[in-house]
Each structure stands twice: as C-alpha cells, then as structure tokens.
Amino acid sequence: MQVVTTIAGSDSGGGAGIQADLKTFQELKVFGTSVITALTAQNTLGVSGVMPIEASFVEQQLQALLEDFSISAVKTGMLFSSAIIQTVAQMTANTKVPLIVDPVMIAKGGESLLRQDAIDAIINHLLPVATIVTPNIPEAETLTGKEINTLADIKEVAKLLLQTGVQCVIIKGGHLADRNFAIDYIFFKNGQSFSMQTPRIASKNTHGTGCTFSAAITAFLGSGLPIKEAIIEAKKFIQLAITYDLALGNGHGPTNHFAYQNYKETCEVIIHES
Numbered sequence: 155m156q157v158v159t160t161i162a163g164s165d166s167g168g169g170a171g172i173q174a175d176l177k178t179f180q181e182l183k184v185f186g187t188s189v190i191t192a193l194t195a196q197n198t199l200g201v202s203g204v205m206p207i208e209a210s211f212v213e214q215q216l217q218a219l220l221e222d223f224s225i226s227a228v229k230t231g232m233l234f235s236s237a238i239i240q241t242v243a244q245m246t247a248n249t250k251v252p253l254i255v256d257p258v259m260i261a262k263g264g265e266s267l268l269r270q271d272a273i274d275a276i277i278n279h280l281l282p283v284a285t286i287v288t289p290n291i292p293e294a295e296t297l298t299g300k301e302i303n304t305l306a307d308i309k310e311v312a313k314l315l316l317q318t319g320v321q322c323v324i325i326k327g328g329h330l331a332d333r334n335f336a337i338d339y340i341f342f343k344n345g346q347s348f349s350m351q352t353p354r355i356a357s358k359n360t361h362g363t364g365c366t367f368s369a370a371i372t373a374f375l376g377s378g379l380p381i382k383e384a385i386i387e388a389k390k391f392i393q394l395a396i397t398y399d400l401a402l403g404n405g406h407g408p409t410n411h412f413a414y415q416n417y418k419e420t421c422e423v424i425i426h427e428s
C-alpha cells in the first residue's frame with residue numbers, strides 16, 4: 155500500500171482542505187496521512203474562523219510521519235504563514251519525494267487562507283523544491299504580479315513560475331471566462347507543454363475543486379503513474395466529482411469524491427499537445 159501525505163488546513167464542512175484530500179486518497183486506494191496547518195470553521199456558505207497551528211507543531215507532525223512511513227508523494231494546500239511554508243519547504247526538500255503544491259490563497263467566499271507576507275515564501279522557499287504547482291488564474295497572477303487575459307499571458311506566467319525551480323506548472327482554467335470548456339494548461343521544465351479540455355459544468359457546487367484535483371494528482375503520482383498520466387487522470391477525477399455533485403448545504407456545495415470509481419470509463423479529456 156502506498157502512503158501519501160497532505161499538509162493542509164482542516165475544513166469543518168468537509169468539502170476542501172484535509173478532508174477533501176483524505177477522501178480523494180481513500181477513493182484512489184492510497185493510504186492518506188496528514189499534517190494540519192490550520193483549523194477553519196467553515197461550511198458551504200463560507201469561512202467564519204481560522205485558527206493557525208504553530209509552525210513548530212506542524213514540524214512535529216511531519217517529523218512523526220517521516221520517521222515512520224515510506225511516503226511516495228506529498229501535497230500542500232492551505233499553509234497560512236511564512237513560518238509554516240519555510241518549515242515545510244526545508245523538511246520536504248530533504249525527502250526527495252514528489253511534492254505537489256496547491257498554492258491556496260483565498261476561499262470561494264473571499265476569506266483569506268494565506269497571510270499576505272507568505273507569498274514571497276511560496277516563491278522563494280516552496281517552489282524551488284516542488285515537483286508540480288497548481289495555481290488557478292488569480293493565484294498565478296498573485297504569484298507573478300502579471301495579469302492574465304490571454305493564452306500568451308498564461309505562457310509567460312508559466313515561464314516565470316518555472317524559473318523558481320518547480321518542474322511542472324499547471325495553470326487551472328476553472329476561473330477563465332470560457333463558458334463551454336474548463337481548460338487547464340500544463341508546462342514542463344524541459345519545454346514540453348499540453349492542455350486538457352473538458353466540458354464546463356454549470357454548477358455552484360465546486361467547493362474544494364482545487365484541493366481535490368491536486369490530491370488526485372498526488373494519489374496517482376504516489377501510486378506510480380508517470381506525471382502526465384497522473385495529471386490527466388486527476389482531471390477526470392475532478393470532472394466527474396463536479397458532474398455528479400452531492401447538492402449538500404445551502405451555498406457552494408462539495409464535489410463528489412465517489413464518482414470517479416463508478417464513472418471513470420465515461421469521462422473524456424481532450425488533450426492538445428503544443
């Protein structure tokens with residue numbers, strides 16, 4: 155059994171954060187372990203409170219895992235502070251395990267999940283030791299200081315992010331204006347790139363899509379899939395999770411982590427190599 159780890163915040167509503175990651179790991183048949191960086195009081199309507207964990211206790215949790223398990227992939231989500239980011243970067247740099255960074259900044263309702271002064275720490279400490287970074291459009295803009303309006307902007311921003319040392323950049327198109335398709339753009343350090351296109355689903359139940367997508371990449375990579383296949387399979391996982399949403403809560407409901415195992419043969423991802 156492969157062991158994977160999520161380093162992220164707890165979402166009491168269960169749709170994002172640690173809870174979304176562990177549900178995804180379970181569905182993809184890897185053993186999930188976790189390091190909690192913050193507690194959030196949260197539901198489908200929004201975040202009403204954040205209680206960060208001391209960086210020293212984040213270190214203690216991760217140390218406990220590293221001492222005991224052979225971990226095959228690690229992902230990060232909400233890291234909240236510069237101190238936590240630096241701790242995680244130092245500790246994961248020594249492991250040589252694939253590191254997937256979802257640079258979580260703001261919840262759907264607009265509440266901040268990352269201190270403003272922690273953005274530099276992502277750029278200077280975390281991305282240089284990361285295998286994959288998965289920003290959505292607003293996150294990519296914040297990380298690089300460049301506005302994204304066109305495909306040329308996406309390419310330029312990816313180039314800037316690759317300069318930090320990260321090996322693969324996935325710019326997620328969930329926030330793009332395209333009404334028909336959800337297109338993600340993938341760029342590798344060696345110059346290769348491709349895009350993944352699926353039909354855009356008109357749903358308000360998209361809470362935790364970024365967490366779930368990056369957790370699925372982590373599970374597939376940790377199971378031994380090559381990086382490109384892991385990314386494509388994760389796109390199927392999130393597409394099906396949004397398609398067969400659970401309609402829970404009164405706001406932006408969670409996605410359906412059960413759907414992939416039931417419907418994976420039905421999901422087509424259109425790939426454009428470039």
Ligand SMILES: Nc1ncnc2c1ncn2[C@@H]1O[C@H](COP(=O)(O)OP(=O)(O)O)[C@@H](O)[C@H]1O
Pocket residue numbers: 289290291326327328329336337338352353354355356357360362363364365367389392393396
């Ligand atoms: N309405 C949608 N229909 C289909 N796929 C979507 C939709 N919204 C987001 N996605 C996909 O979900 C994944 C997460 O994207 P995104 O929502 O941008 O992340 P985040 O939750 O970090 O903002 C991406 O693969 C994106 O293309």
Ligand SMILES: Cc1ncc(COP(=O)(O)OP(=O)(O)O)c(N)n1
Pocket residue numbers: 162163164165170171172194196231232258260261262263267360361362363364365366
């Ligand atoms: C604890 C916690 N972590 C991350 C998020 C944000 O998750 P994301 O997948 O980006 O989803 P949305 O905020 O877009 O729903 C969160 N809300 N809580």
